[in-house]
Amino acid sequence: MIHISEKFCSILVWKIEEEEAFFNSKIQFTSFDTKELEEISHPLKRLEWLASRYLIKKLLNKDEVVFLNKKANGKPIITNFKEHISITHTNGYAASIHSKNYPVSIDLEQIDERVLRIERKFMSELK
Numbered sequence: 001m002i003h004i005s006e007k008f009c010s011i012l013v014w015k016i017e018e019e020e021a022f023f024n025s026k027i028q029f030t031s032f033d034t035k036e037l038e039e040i041s042h043p044l045k046r047l048e049w050l051a052s053r054y055l056i057k058k059l060l061n062k063d064e065v066v067f068l069n070k071k072a073n074g075k076p077i078i079t080n081f082k083e084h085i086s087i088t089h090t091n092g093y094a095a096s097i098h099s100k101n102y103p104v105s106i107d108l109e110q111i112d113e114r115v116l117r118i119e120r121k122f123m124s125e126l127k
Contacts, residue, residue, distance in 0.1 A: 009102065023047070
């Protein structure tokens with residue numbers, strides 16, 4: 001796990017090597033979570049979904065149940081705390097970002113030909 005914590009936000013990146021049982025024992029599921037998870041049949045996608053929810057719980061560091069929902073555009077929101085989050089998962093990795101005060105967003109992508117064709121839209125050289 002990689003944990004980056006700065007003044008404005010915290011990020012966790014996780015390489016998923018655990019079984020579903022690990023995450024199931026660490027997450028307090030809401031009815032929304034249960035419904036979403038039931039709709040995912042692919043085993044790797046289920047693990048990625050579970051890992052992303054687990055990371056949110058770790059970033060928030062709260063004992064209470066975290067009520068996640070989605071905006072109309074699909075962006076996850078926390079409905080019982082006034083904090084900002086974003087989650088992403090792909091190819092056996094999950095990541096989450098959290099900020100108490102600022103809107104945040106995160107995305108993981110495997111670098112392949114498709115991503116390289118559009119890299120100029122989201123990357124620039126360091127100077």
